[in-house]
Amino acid sequence: AGLAVNLPIDKCVGPECDSGSYEPKVDDSIPCDNPVVISAAGVSTRAVLQADASPAVFADLQHARVTGFRLGSKQEESCSKKFLLVCNSRGVVAVRRDLECSGEVHQKQVVVSAATGWEVCAGSDPLRLRVGRSESPAQVAGCIRVEPERAVDIEAVALLNAKEHTSGKELGWDPQLDETATRLDFHDHCLEDAVMIRAEAGTWRPNRQVYRFEYETEQHEWNRVVAVHNTPSSTGACTVRYRLECPFNDEGYRHAAVVGYKSCCDGLSNCTASLPDYNDPKTRTGLTWLTDHRTWKVCSTGTGDIIRTGVTLEESAAEWGVGAEILDLTERSTMGCMSATVTARQQIFRETYEKCPTWLKMAGRNFLSLDALTTNRLTTLLFGKHPAAPSFTNHGGVYDTYTTFMYNVMLHVSLRNYKESFMSADFRMAIPTLMRPMNKVRAFEVACPVEEIDQMDWWNRGGPFMDLPQACTFLIARNLEMADDVSPESQQAGLNTWDAADSLNMSRAEYTLSYFDPYQNMVGESVYPDAITDFSKLFKIENDMFKDGLEHELAFRGLGVHRVNVLAKPLTKGGETALYSIDLKVFGTLEKRSDFFGSWGADMAFSADGMPLVVTMSDGKEIWRHESSMEEWQYAKFVWRSSLINGITLVDHLWHTHFHLANTFAITSREMLPAAHPMRRLMAMFTWGTPFVNHGAVHELAGARGMLHRMTPFKDFGVVSVAATDLMLPFSKLYEPFANSTAYQSMPKILQDAPFYVDGRDFYAMISRFAAEYMSIFREDWCTPEGTVRDADITAFLDSTYAILREAQEEWTEDQLDWTGLESKAELAALGRYSCDGLSRMLQVMLFAVTGWHRHVGGEVADLMRDPDLSSPSWIKGNRHAQPRQHMQAVLIAATTGFTRPKLGNNTWGFMFEKMTQQNKAQQVVKSFEAEMAELVSTINDRNAARPIPYNKMHPYYVENSVAV
Numbered sequence: 016a017g018l019a020v021n022l023p024i025d026k027c028v029g030p031e032c033d034s035g036s037y038e039p040k041v042d043d044s045i046p047c048d049n050p051v052v053i054s055a056a057g058v059s060t061r062a063v064l065q066a067d068a069s070p071a072v073f074a075d076l077q078h079a080r081v082t083g084f085r086l087g088s089k090q091e092e093s094c095s096k097k098f099l100l101v102c103n104s105r106g107v108v109a110v111r112r113d114l115e116c117s118g119e120v121h122q123k124q125v126v127v128s129a130a131t132g133w134e135v136c137a138g139s140d141p142l143r144l145r146v147g148r149s150e151s152p153a154q155v156a157g158c159i160r161v162e163p164e165r166a167v168d169i170e171a172v173a174l175l176n177a178k179e180h181t182s183g184k185e186l187g188w189d190p191q192l193d194e195t196a197t198r199l200d201f202h203d204h205c206l207e208d209a210v211m212i213r214a215e216a217g218t219w220r221p222n223r224q225v226y227r228f229e230y231e232t233e234q235h236e237w238n239r240v241v242a243v244h245n246t247p248s249s250t251g252a253c254t255v256r257y258r259l260e261c262p263f264n265d266e267g268y269r270h271a272a273v274v275g276y277k278s279c280c281d282g283l284s285n286c287t288a289s290l291p292d293y294n295d296p297k298t299r300t301g302l303t304w305l306t307d308h309r310t311w312k313v314c315s316t317g318t319g320d321i322i323r324t325g326v327t328l329e330e331s332a333a334e335w336g337v338g339a340e341i342l343d344l345t346e347r348s349t350m351g352c353m354s355a356t357v358t359a360r361q362q363i364f365r366e367t368y369e370k371c372p373t374w375l376k377m378a379g380r381n382f383l384s385l386d387a388l389t390t391n392r393l394t395t396l397l398f399g400k401h402p403a404a405p406s407f408t409n410h411g412g413v414y415d416t417y418t419t420f421m422y423n424v425m426l427h428v429s430l431r432n433y434k435e436s437f438m439s440a441d442f443r444m445a446i447p448t449l450m451r452p453m454n455k456v457r458a459f460e461v462a463c464p465v466e467e468i469d470q471m472d473w474w475n476r477g478g479p480f481m482d483l484p485q486a487c488t489f490l491i492a493r494n495l496e497m498a499d500d501v502s503p504e505s506q507q508a509g510l511n512t513w514d515a516a517d518s519l520n521m522s523r524a525e526y527t528l529s530y531f532d533p534y535q536n537m538v539g540e541s542v543y544p545d546a547i548t549d550f551s552k553l554f555k556i557e558n559d560m561f562k563d564g565l566e567h568e569l570a571f572r573g574l575g576v577h578r579v580n581v582l583a584k585p586l587t588k589g590g591e592t593a594l595y596s597i598d599l600k601v602f603g604t605l606e607k608r609s610d611f612f613g614s615w616g617a618d619m620a621f622s623a624d625g626m627p628l629v630v631t632m633s634d635g636k637e638i639w640r641h642e643s644s645m646e647e648w649q650y651a652k653f654v655w656r657s658s659l660i661n662g663i664t665l666v667d668h669l670w671h672t673h674f675h676l677a678n679t680f681a682i683t684s685r686e687m688l689p690a691a692h693p694m695r696r697l698m699a700m701f702t703w704g705t706p707f708v709n710h711g712a713v714h715e716l717a718g719a720r721g722m723l724h725r726m727t728p729f730k731d732f733g734v735v736s737v738a739a740t741d742l743m744l745p746f747s748k749l750y751e752p753f754a755n756s757t758a759y760q761s762m763p764k765i766l767q768d769a770p771f772y773v774d775g776r777d778f779y780a781m782i783s784r785f786a787a788e789y790m791s792i793f794r795e796d797w798c799t800p801e802g803t804v805r806d807a808d809i810t811a812f813l814d815s816t817y818a819i820l821r822e823a824q825e826e827w828t829e830d831q832l833d834w835t836g837l838e839s840k841a842e843l844a845a846l847g848r849y850s851c852d853g854l855s856r857m858l859q860v861m862l863f864a865v866t867g868w869h870r871h872v873g874g875e876v877a878d879l880m881r882d883p884d885l886s887s888p889s890w891i892k893g894n895r896h897a898q899p900r901q902h903m904q905a906v907l908i909a910a911t912t913g914f915t916r917p918k919l920g921n922n923t924w925g926f927m928f929e930k931m932t933q934q935n936k937a938q939q940v941v942k943s944f945e946a947e948m949a950e951l952v953s954t955i956n957d958r959n960a961a962r963p964i965p966y967n968k969m970h971p972y973y974v975e976n977s978v979a980v
Contacts, residue, residue, distance in 0.1 A: 258276065260274045276299055277299075313354075401534060415496075417497070596618055603615060613728070682706075785940065873912060923941075
C-alpha cells in the first residue's frame with residue numbers, strides 16, 4: 016500500500032507535537048488489540064498490533080524521507096524521517112518518529128488518542144514526504160492519519176480517571192478546589208458554550224448561535240443532527256450523519272463536539288442507508304472537539320455526493336437558523352461546505368490557572384516572603400505603602416499568606432486607584448454597539464462573563480476585564496492553603512488573635528481599619544467608605560455588648576425587614592409573647608470545616624412592638640431574654656445578627672440579585688437583542704457594569720477557597736452555593752407588597768410603617784410607571800392585538816433568560832413566571848408564548864430589583880462589617896466577635912462594594928436612548944421619570960427629617976442605576 020503525501024515536516028496537530036514524549040493526562044489511548052486504520056490521500060490500510068509486534072510489520076510507514084530538512088544549526092544537512100507504528104510498554108498504540116541527521120537519530124513517541132487520532136497534514140512547504148515501500152511512490156497533497164477502526168469507549172475511562180486525578184505538582188492546581196458533594200454541572204462546558212454553524216452556498220451566510228436551551232438537555236447532551244453527507248457509488252451508498260453532542264473529553268469535562276455516524280447500504284446506487292444506531296460505538300466515524308482553535312467542517316466534493324441539512328442555504332436568505340427543524344431533516348442540499356465552531360465559551364478556574372506561566376505562579380508565592388525579608392520595602396517600592404500603615408511583618412501570625420496577598424492587591428491596585436466617583440453617567444456610559452455571545456468563567460453553578468461588549472467605563476470601551484496576569488493573580492491566591500487558625504493550639508501560639516490590638520490599646524474595629532485609614536483614592540475619598548449609619552456608636556454599650564434596639568432596627572427598619580414572618584402561633588413564656596420572627600436556623604445545617612467554629616443559624620422572635628424576646632439556636636435551644644444571663648443573651652443575639660447580615664448578603668444580595676437576576680439579564684440582553692433594539696437600550700441602562708462587577712465577585716466570592724469561603728466556616732462551598740440558590744425568596748412573597756396594595760394593607764402595621772415598604776412602594780410605583788410608559792411606545796410593534804409578544808428578538812431574549820433561570824432554580828423561576836403572568840394563557844399560546852402585560856410587569860420588577868431592592872440588601876455592607884463585635888462571617892465557638900484574619904477578609908470585601916457609581920437621581924439618562932427608533936418619545940418618558948425622581952427625593956428627605964435613623968435605600972441620590980457596585 017504505497018501512500019504518499021506532501022507535508023511540511025513539523026506540521027503536526029495536537030500538543031504532543033511540541034514537547035517530546037507525550038502521555039495524555041487521562042488515558043484515552045487505543046489498546047494494541049484494537050484495529051487501527053492508516054489513511055492518506057483517500058487510500059487506507061488496516062492493521063492490528065500485538066504486544067510483541069515489530070515496527071517493521073508496517074513497512075509502508077517506515078520510509079518517510081525528507082531532503083533539505085533544517086534543524087537548528089544543522090542547516091545544510093540532509094535528514095530522513097521515519098514514522099513507525101509501535102505497541103509501547105503500556106500495551107497501547109503509539110507512533111514513533113525517528114529523525115536521522117548525519118547518523119544521529121532523534122526519537123519521539125506519541126500515544127495515539129482514541130478521541131482525536133494522530134495526523135500530519137500537508138501544507139505549502141515545497142519539501143516532499145514519501146511514504147511507502149517504493150523509493151519513488153506517487154506524491155500527493157493531503158494528510159496521513161492513524162485512528163481506531165472502531166470507537167474506543169473513552170468516556171467511562173475519562174470519568175474514572177478524572178475522579179482519581181491529582182496534580183501532585185508544586186504550583187499545580189489543587190483538585191480539591193473543584194470538589195463538592197453537590198451535583199453541579201460546572202464541568203459541562205457546552206451547557207454554556209455558544210456554537211456557530213455556517214453553510215456555504217457561494218458565500219458565507221449569516222448565522223444564529225445554538226444555545227443549550229435549543230437542545231434536549233435532560234441527559235446534559237446535545238443531540239442534534241446538523242448535516243447528512245450522502246456518498247453514492249455504483250455498488251451502494253453510505254451516509255454520514257453529523258451531530259452536535261456534548262461528550263466527556265479526556266479530562267472528564269464535557270465539551271461541544273461534532274460526531275459523525277456512518278451507515279451504508281449495498282445494492283443500487285440510489286438505495287437508502289438506514290439510520291445509524293447512535294448508541295453503537297461501531298457506527299461512530301469521527302469526533303471533532305469544538306475547542307477554542309478547532310473547527311469542524313464537511314464539504315461536498317462535487318462527484319455526486321451531497322450534503323442534506325435542515326439549514327436554509329438559499330443565496331437570498333438573509334439569515335438561516337439552526338432550530339427545531341434540524342431534527343426533521345428536509346431535502347435541502349448544497350455542493351458547498353458546512354462548518355461548526357465555538358464562538359464563545361466558558362472556563363472553570365482550573366483551566367485558566369493552567370495557562371498561567373510558571374514564573375508568575377512562583378512570583379506570586381515569593382512576593383510576600385521577599386516583602387517580609389525586606390521589611391515591607393518591596394510593597395513600598397511597588398505600591399507606595401504609607402509609613403503610617405501598620406506592617407504585616409510586625410504582627411506575624413495574625414494574617415496568613417492569602418489575606419496579606421489579597422490586602423496588597425485589593426488595597427493598592429483597586430481601592431487606591433479609583434477615580435470615577437464624581438464622573439457623570441453620560442461620561443462613563445455609552446449606547447450599545449454590539450450583539451454577540453460572551454465568554455464566561457464558571458464557579459460551581461454560577462457563570463459570569465469575563466468580557467464586556469458594551470462600554471463598561473470611560474477608560475474601557477469594552478473587552479476582557481482581566482488579562483492573563485491579572486486573572487492568574489486571583490487564581491494564585493485561591494490556590495493558596497486555607498489557614499483558619501481557630502483551634503486552641505493556634506490561639507495559644509498567637510496565631511490569628513487580637514493580641515496586637517490589645518497591646519496597642521485599640522478596639523478590634525480600630526485595629527483593622529488602621530490598615531486602611533492612611534489611604535485615600537485618587538479623588539480624596541477614604542478607601543474604606545465613611546459610615547452612613549454608625550451602628551456601634553448608636554447601639555454599643557460596655558463590654559462590647561449591644562442594646563436590643565439594634566436587633567429591632569435590623570429586623571423592622573433595616574436590612575432584615577423583608578424576611579419578617581408573622582408567627583402562626585405566638586410564643587409565650589414568663590408573661591412575654593412573641594408575634595414575629597426571622598428564622599435563619601437553616602444555615603445551621605451546613606457542615607463546618609472545623610468544630611472550633613461557631614455555627615450560623617438562629618431564629619429570633621419579637622414582641623408586638625418589635626423588640627427581641629427569644630433566640631432559638633440551630634440546635635433547638637431556646638434562649639429567652641428574661642431568664643438568661645446577659646452573656647448568654649448577648650452571644651445568642653450575636654449569632655442571630657451574624658446569620659442575618661451575612662445570610663442576606665449571601666442569599667438576597669449576591670445570589671438572588673447579582674448572580675441570578677442581574678447577571679442573567681445582562682448576559683441575555685447582550686447576546687440576544689440587537690444593539691439598536693429599544694429593549695436592549697433599556698437593559699443597557701439598568702445592567703451597565705454588571706458583567707464587570709460580577710466578574711470581580713465570582714473571583715472573590717464564588718467557588719472554593721475564594722475570600723467568601725475563607726471568611727465563613729463552611730466546609731463545602733459547592734453545597735453553600737446550591738443552598739444559597741434554594742433559599743432565594745419567591746417573587747410572590749418578596750415583591751407582592753410593592754405591586755399590590757391589598758397585600759401591603761394586609762400586613763401588620765409595624766411592617767407597613769417600615770421605611771423599606773413606605774419609601775419602597777413609592778420607588779416601585781415610580782419605576783413601574785417608567786417601565787410601563789416606555790413599553791407602551793413600542794407595544795404596537797412588539798405585541799399582537801391579542802396581547803402576546805410577537806417581536807422575534809424579545810422572544811429569543813426571554814427564551815434565553817428563563818432557560819438560564821430555570822437551570823439555576825426551577826421552582827423559583829416558575830413562581831416568577833406565574834407572578835408576573837409572563838407566559839401566555841393556553842388559548843393564546845399559538846399566537847405567542849409570552850404575554851405583553853406579563854412582559855411589562857417583568858420589566859417593572861426587574862428594574863426595581865437591580866436598583867432600590869439592590870440598595871436595600873447591599874447598601875449597608877460597609878457599615879455592618881466595620882465592627883467585628885457587631886457581626887462576623889465566622890467566629891470561634893463562644894466568642895462574640897470575629898478573629899482578625901476573617902474580619903480583615905470581610906472588610907476587604909465591604910470596601911470594594913463601596914465604590915461610588917452613577918446614581919439614578921443626580922444624572923440625566925436621555926443619552927442612552929439616542930439614535931434609535933422613537934427616540935423623541937423615549938427621551939420624553941425618561942424626562943418624566945427624572946422629574947418623578949426629583950419629587951421622590953424631596954418626599955424622602957422630609958420623612959428622614961422625622962426618623963431617628965435616616966433610611967436612604969430607596970433615595971434616588973443613593974440608588975445606583977444597576978448592581979455595578
